[in-house]
Every structure is written in C-alpha cells, then in structure tokens.
Amino acid sequence: xxxxxxxxxxxxxxxxxxxxxxxxxxxxPAGPESGLFPFIASVIVAxxxxxxxxxxxxxxxxxxFPRGGGLWRVLGVILGLIVMAAGMPYLGFSVTSFITMIILxxxxxxxxxxxxxxxxxxxxxxxxxxxxxxxxxxxxxxPWGW
Amino acid sequence: xxxxxxxxxxGFGVILTPANLYLCFLGxxxxxxxxxLPGVGPLAALALLLPVTFTLSPIGGMVMLASIFxxxxxxxxxxxxxxxxxxxxxxxxxxxxxxxMARQGRAGxxxxxxxxxxxIAGTLGVVIMTFFAPAIAAAAIRFGPPENFALMVLGLVCTxxxxxxxxxxxVLMMALGFLTAAVGLDVVNGRERYTFGSVDLSGGIELLAxxxxxxxxxxxxxxxxxxxxxxxxxxxxxxxxxSLADWRASWRAILRGSGLGFVLGLVPGGGPVTAxxxxxxxxxxxxxxxxxxxxxxxxxxxxxxxxxNSAVAGSLIPVLSLGIPGNPVTALLLGALxxxxxxxxxxxxxxxxDLFWGIVxxxxxxxxxxxxxxxxxxxxxxxFLRIPYRVMFPVVLLxxxxxxxxxxxxxxxxxxxxxxxxxxxxxxxxxxDLAPFVIAFVLAPLLExxxxxxxxxxxxxxxxxxKRPVTGLLLxxxxxxxxxxxxxxxxxxxxxx
Numbered sequence: 001x002x003x004x005x006x007x008x009x010x011x012x013x014x015x016x017x018x019x020x021x022x023x024x025x026x027x028x029p030a031g032p033e034s035g036l037f038p039f040i041a042s043v044i045v046a047x048x049x050x051x052x053x054x055x056x057x058x059x060x061x062x063x064x065f066p067r068g069g070g071l072w073r074v075l076g077v078i079l080g081l082i083v084m085a086a087g088m089p090y091l092g093f094s095v096t097s098f099i100t101m102i103i104l105x106x107x108x109x110x111x112x113x114x115x116x117x118x119x120x121x122x123x124x125x126x127x128x129x130x131x132x133x134x135x136x137x138x139x140x141x142x143p144w145g146w
Numbered sequence: 147x148x149x150x151x152x153x154x155x156x157g158f159g160v161i162l163t164p165a166n167l168y169l170c171f172l173g174x175x176x177x178x179x180x181x182x183l184p185g186v187g188p189l190a191a192l193a194l195l196l197p198v199t200f201t202l203s204p205i206g207g208m209v210m211l212a213s214i215f216x217x218x219x220x221x222x223x224x225x226x227x228x229x230x231x232x233x234x235x236x237x238x239x240x241x242x243x244x245x246x247m248a249r250q251g252r253a254g255x256x257x258x259x260x261x262x263x264x265x266i267a268g269t270l271g272v273v274i275m276t277f278f279a280p281a282i283a284a285a286a287i288r289f290g291p292p293e294n295f296a297l298m299v300l301g302l303v304c305t306x307x308x309x310x311x312x313x314x315x316x317v318l319m320m321a322l323g324f325l326t327a328a329v330g331l332d333v334v335n336g337r338e339r340y341t342f343g344s345v346d347l348s349g350g351i352e353l354l355a356x357x358x359x360x361x362x363x364x365x366x367x368x369x370x371x372x373x374x375x376x377x378x379x380x381x382x383x384x385x386x387x388x389s390l391a392d393w394r395a396s397w398r399a400i401l402r403g404s405g406l407g408f409v410l411g412l413v414p415g416g417g418p419v420t421a422x423x424x425x426x427x428x429x430x431x432x433x434x435x436x437x438x439x440x441x442x443x444x445x446x447x448x449x450x451x452x453x454x455n456s457a458v459a460g461s462l463i464p465v466l467s468l469g470i471p472g473n474p475v476t477a478l479l480l481g482a483l484x485x486x487x488x489x490x491x492x493x494x495x496x497x498x499x500d501l502f503w504g505i506v507x508x509x510x511x512x513x514x515x516x517x518x519x520x521x522x523x524x525x526x527x528x529x530f531l532r533i534p535y536r537v538m539f540p541v542v543l544l545x546x547x548x549x550x551x552x553x554x555x556x557x558x559x560x561x562x563x564x565x566x567x568x569x570x571x572x573x574x575x576x577x578x579d580l581a582p583f584v585i586a587f588v589l590a591p592l593l594e595x596x597x598x599x600x601x602x603x604x605x606x607x608x609x610x611x612x613k614r615p616v617t618g619l620l621l622x623x624x625x626x627x628x629x630x631x632x633x634x635x636x637x638x639x640x641x642x643x
Contacts, residue, residue, distance in 0.1 A: 003576055010318060017325060017340075024339060031602035034337045037594040038328040044321035051314050063575040066371045073370040077543065078568065081363070084547050085560035097547070101540050108370050109536040123541045127548060137197070137552045 002063055007052040014046025076107030092142030093132070098124045150277045153495075157503030161511055166209055169202065170508045173210035174515040177217015181233045182527045184225055184369075184535070186542055188218035188234055189475050190362035193354050194549035196482055204486045205501050209508040211482055215475055216268060216458040216509065219418055220516045223260035223451050224527050227253055236418035236454035239426040243439060243446030250442050251384070258386035259396050259444055260451040261520040267404035267452035268513040271459025274408055276506055279495070283467035286492035291603065292610050294469075294491075295596035296620035298589055301470040302582070303624040304414040307631045309579040316582045319573075323586025324593075326351055333591045334598055346558040353481045354553040355562040356587065360580050361474070362546045363567025366539050368574065373536065386521055388444070396448035399429050403452030410453070411460020414472035414585075418454035418461070425453035459509065466490055466502060469592065474581050477588040 021042055024035030066074050080100040087096035101120030105111040111119065131137045160166065180191040192211055199207030222237030227244035240260065247256040289297065306316045329340040330350025341347040388396065403425040410416035410424060429449040430439045439446050462479075464470045469491035471477035483490050488498060495502045520527075550563045570580060604610035612618050 006576065014321075020340070024337070032598040034332040034335060034339055037590075037597065038325055038339060041321045041324035041328065045318060045325065048314050048318035048321065052318070063572070065575065070371040070373075073373065074367050074571075077363075077367055077370055077539075078564070080540075080543065081547070081560070081564045081567070085557060085564060088551070088560070089557050093548075093551075097544055101544070104540040104543065108539070111536075119537065119540070123544060127541070127544050131548050131552070136201070137548070138555055139548065139551070140557075 007049050010049030011046050014042045014049055018042035018046060073108045076104060080104045088140050092146065093139040094124055094128050094146055095142050150280055153499060153503045154276055154507060156499060157507030160205060160500050160504035161507040166206055169206045169210040170213050170512050171515050173213030174217045174512050174519060177214040178221035178519050180214060181218035181221020182224050182530055184231050184233055187361060187365065188215050189478060190358060190365065192475060192478050193357040194545050196354055197549060197552040199482065204488060205504045207486065208505050211479060212505055213508065213512040216455060216512060217516055219454045219458055220261060220264050220520050224257060225531060227256045229531060236422045239422050239450045240447055243443050246442035254385040255388045255392050256447050257524055259388045259392060259448045261517060263400045263448045263452040264455040265513055265517040266400050267407060267456040270404045271408050271456035272506060272509040275459045275463055279463045279467045282463060283492045283495045286468055289492060291596040291599035292614050292617045295593060295600055296611065296617040297468060298470055298593045300620045300624045301414040302586065303627045305582050305585055307627050308413065308416055308420060309581060311577045311579055313631055315578045319578055320582040320586040323583040324590045327587045327590030333595050351562060352553055352559045355550045355559040356566050357478055357584060358546050358550050359563040359566025360570035363563060364570030364574060366543055367567065367571040369535060370539060392444050395444050399445040399449035400452045402428060403449040404456040407453030407456030408460040411457030412463055414464065414470065417473035418457040421453035421457035422450035425449040466494060468492060471585055471588060474584040477585045481588050
C-alpha cells in the first residue's frame with residue numbers, strides 16, 4: 001500500500017514538474033531553453049512511476065517499517081536533528097548540540113541522566129574544540145558568545 | 147610508457163613533501179578508522195571531511211580524500227572478521243569466511259591475508275592506472291560536447307546495468323537526480339529554476355547536505371532501528387603472517403581478485419562493492435572444493451579483499467581521465483575537484499599534471515602506510531571496535547551536522563540533510579538504489595551543458611548525436627545495453643522490469 005502511494009507520488013511529481021519545466025521554455029531561437037533538460041527528467045520520473053504502478057501487486061515491496069523501541073529510536077534521531085536545525089541560529093552550536101545529544105542519549109540509548117549529561121558535555125566540547133578551534137570553522141554562536 | 151614514468155616521477159616529487167606525506171598518512175589513518183567503525187561508510191566520511199579540504203591545497207585535499215577512500219577498503223575487513231558485521235559495504239562478503247576463520251582461532255591469518263592481499267591488489271591497481279589513465283585521456287582529448295554527452299549517457303546506462311534490484315527504480319532515481327540538480331540557477335543562462343522565490347534554493351541543493359543525508363543520516367536511522375548486539379572475537383588474534391599453506395591457497399585468488407576488481411572498478415556502476423561480491427562468486431565457482439566456502443576458506447577472504455582495493459584504482463580512472471564518476475564516492479571526488487575550481491576530463495592530465503600524478507604517486511605511498519597501519523596496529527583498531535554503537539552514533543550525527551553546516555555556513559542545509567536522510571532511509575527500505583541518484587546529481591550540470599552545446603552547434607538538431615561516429619557508437623552501445631538490461635530483468639523477474 002505504501003509503495004503504491006509512493007508510485008502515485010512519483011507520477012504526480014513528474015507531471016507537475018513537467019508542466020513547470022514546459023513553462024520555462026523548451027527550444028528558443030538561441031537553441032535549447034532552461035526547461036528542456038528538466039522536462040525530459042520529469043517525463044522519465046512520471047513514466048517510471050506509471051510503470052511501477054502497473055506492476056502486479058505481488059511485485060510491490062512491503063517495507064518493514066520500525067515498530068516499538070525501533071520506532072522510538074528512529075523518531076528520537078529525527079527529533080534530535082530537528083532541534084539542531086531549528087535551534088542553531090538562536091542558541092548557537094554548543095548549546096543546541098548539547099540539548100540534541102541529551103535527547104539522543106535518552107531516547108535512543110536510554111542512558112541515565114548523569115551519563116547522558118556527561119557524554120553530551122564531553123562530545124559537544126570535543127567537536128567544538130576540534131572543528132571550531134583547531135580547524136577554524138565558523139560554527140554558529142549563541143547570544144552569550146559561545 | 148616513458149611519458150607515464152616521467153609523470154610518476156613528477157608525482158613523487160609532489161607527494162614526497164612533509165605536508166603532503168602527512169595528509170596522505172592522515173587520510174590513510176582516517177580511512178582505516180572509517181573502514182573499521184561500522185555505520186560510518188567512506189562516502190559519509192568523505193562528505194564530512196570535504197569542507198576541511200577547502201582550506202588545503204588542491205593536491206593536499208585530493209590526496210587526503212583519495213586515501214580515505216582506499217583506506218576504508220583496508221579497514222573494513224577487520225570488523226568483518228572480528229565482529230561478523232561489515233565495517234563498510236565492500237567488506238560484506240569478507241564476513242562469510244573471515245568470521246568463520248576467527249571462530250576457528252585463525253583471526254590472525256585472516257586479518258593478515260586481507261591486509262597483504264589489499265596491499266598487493268592496491269599496488270597492482272595503481273601500476274595499471276599509471277599507464278592506463280593517460281592513454282584513455284589521450285584518446286578522449288579530441289572529444290567535443292556531443293561526444294562528452296554520449297560518454298556520460300553510456301556511463302549512466304552502465305550504472306543502471308550494474309545496480310542490484312529493480313531497473314525501473316534505478317531509472318527513476320537517476321531522473322530524480324537530474325531534477326534535484328536542476329534546482330537553482332540554470333548553468334547556461336543563469337535563469338532560476340524550481341526555486342519558487344526561495345533565496346536558499348537559488349544556490350541549488352548542496353551536494354554535501356545531500357550525500358551526508360542520504361548516506362550518513364539514513365545509515366544512522368537504519369542502525370538505531372535494530373541496534374544489533376555483536377560478539378567481538380578479539381582475543382583470538384595470533385600470528386598475523388599467513389602460513390605457507392595459506393599462501394598456496396591464496397596467491398591465485400589475490401591475483402584474480404586484483405584483475406577482476408580493476409576491470410569492475412573501471413565500469414560505471416561497478417566499484418569496490420560489486421568487485422568484492424564478484425570475486426567471492428568466482429573463487430567459489432572455480433574452487434576444487436566449493437563446500438569449503440562459508441566454513442573458513444582463506445580464498446574467500448583473499449579474493450574479495452584484493453578485488454575491492456584494486457577496484458578503487460580502477461574507479462578513479464574514468465573520473466580523472468574522462469570526468470565521469472562510476473559510483474557515489476567518485477562522484478563526490480569529482481564534486482570536490484569542481485569545488486576546488488578544477489574540471490576533470492580528458493584535458494585534466496595535460497593541464498594539471500602535478501595534481502594528477504601527485505594523486506597517483508600518493509596511492510603508492512598510501513598503500514605502504516596502510517599495510518603498516520593495518521598489520522602492526524591491529525590491536526589499536528580492535529579497541530575502537532569495543533566502543534558501543536549507542537555511544538558512537540550521537541557523535542557521528544554531530545559530525546554530520548558540522549560537516550553539512552560548514553560547507554555554506556547555512557542552517558537551511560541542515561534541513562536539506564534531514565530531508566534527504568529520512569528520504570534515503572525510506573527509499574532503502576523500499577529497495578531503491580541510491581547510487582544512480584547521486585551520480586546523476588553530480589553529472590547533471592555537465593550533461594545538460596553538453597547536450598545544449600551540442601544542439602546549439604548542430605545545424606539539424608539532435609541528428610548531431612547520431613551523425614558523429616564516436617557519438618553514434620557510444621549511443622548505440624547505450625541503446626544495446628539498455629535493451630539487454632530490460633530483457634534480463636524481464637526474464638529474471640517474470641514481469642515488468
């Protein structure tokens with residue numbers, strides 16, 4: 001069922017993209033326009049989606065999506081990354097990565113608070129020191145300057 | 147011949163400086179570590195370290211990246227043999243007989259033959275590369291846009307031919323790679339496409355965010371889902387040097403693996419993973435007692451480990467001499483060169499002899515470093531294997547964030563990384579091969595430019611692609627290969643491809 005829905009998505013994506021690419025222009029007086037190449041790619045995406053939809057249901061792959069603990073761990077990682085991407089511009093790298101690490105260690109590893117805080121602190125400081133200080137990368141800083 | 151030897155001498159002159167030797171050693175060290183640690187593949191590691199190389203000279207950066215690539219092939223066997231889980235994808239088959247050898251108390255000879263076989267194959271591969279790459283570049287030097295276009299099409303078709311799983315899903319991924327690459331400014335006239343007014347999208351999708359998402363974050367998501375428990379057989383490492391009987395059983399497998407790996411590395415879509423699998427299948431097929439395989443046959447370690455190392459040298463030839471990557475790792479190396487302002491292709495060797503020959507010479511040196519790192523220091527790598535994954539993955543994830551952010555200093559790239567990470571995780575579950583996507587993404591600007599230049603210079607439209615002999619031949623080969631590919635899939639799957 002999931003794969004069928006995804007195949008429909010490919011068809012819709014390819015068709016919509018093809019219409020947009022067409023609006024960019026195909027062939028003009030100076031030769032090929034901006035839309036030609038994406039139009040060809042879009043048609044291939046839509047056609048491949050149609051072919052996949054036409055395959056017998058027996059050939060459709062039933063994905064083994066996570067359940068229970070596995071699902072929580074996967075969601076924990078995704079949540080950690082969302083916190084990282086959303087928080088970095090406001091809180092800076094150090095604080096955001098510290099919070100992310102605690103989320104990851106508590107949801108995925110089920111670490112105790114003490115070990116989660118210790119490991120989060122050590123890894124954040126190590127990464128900040130290695131990339132921020134040693135390699136001179138400009139990592140975002142919070143309002144407090146670090 | 148003399149030209150290649152002179153070039154190689156130039157290369158040694160470039161590489162034998164303290165700074166470049168240090169970077170080669172550092173790359174070999176990181177590569178081995180990446181190979182040893184399960185869940186951190188060479189592609190994700192290269193993507194993470196790519197921003198670091200921006201601050202280095204092009205030769206220093208490329209030497210480091212290339213040595214991470216072939217270093218990972220060495221390190222992967224350690225994890226396969228001692229833990230029965232592959233350190234990286236090309237060492238999957240080494241688990242079969244390598245771990246059985248470890249269970250029988252023969253972890254030492256298994257690790258030894260893997261490292262020595264890797265060294266022999268890696269060195270043989272670079273020797274062939276020394277003479278082969280300039281010859282290919284010389285033949286392709288007269289290529290114009292139509293020939294370049296046809297060559298890239300053939301490369302992409304070969305990639306699809308070699309992928310495992312559904313061909314049609316491979317085609318879809320390839321087209322999706324083209325579409326994703328179209329986001330941003332048109333390479334020819336600077337017009338915005340698929341940006342929908344977003345400033346963040348006008349610069350296009352960042353290669354690093356895409357690769358780290360698809361291969362770094364997606365890998366972490368897959369690993370945390372299962373969190374499998376493993377048993378480390380580290381206490382059984384004794385006598386790394388293989389016995390005379392081991393040598394007698396292995397030397398032919400090493401040579402066969404070297405040859406097979408090199409050829410499969412050359413073919414787009416081939417590379418170290420395919421080479422290792424094919425070598426194992428070959429050794430088993432021609433063995434006098436095939437039933438020994440799976441029960442600790444040393445040829446089952448020697449052949450694949452040699453093949454995956456030799457394939458690295460083979461896979462660097464098309465990217466350095468033609469500008470066509472055959473797998474995601476070489477696609478990233480191509481991206482790294484482009485970021486440095488260097489365009490690989492037939493003119494690369496003539497225009498950048500120091501860089502090309504420096505990379506080749508560094509591979510000779512790197513193989514020696516890797517032999518030294520992998521045999522005497524095996525105890526050190528074993529200590530890394532004792533780090534539980536639950537402790538390691540948050541740090542790897544943090545590195546993914548830093549690697550992605552540092553490319554453009556733009557938080558938007560983190561959202562792109564997350565999006566591609568989740569997409570890669572789901573698509574892997576649905577058995578979509580991601581290699582055509584990445585290769586198409588990297589090749590798309592060059593392919594589009596070649597196509598449009600060809601059509602502009604043509605007086606009768608697309609006919610230029612058929613009328614020119616080399617172009618016609620390459621496209622005819624692509625058509626034949628496509629036909630064979632669909633026929634094979636229709637036969638084996640008994641339905642639509």
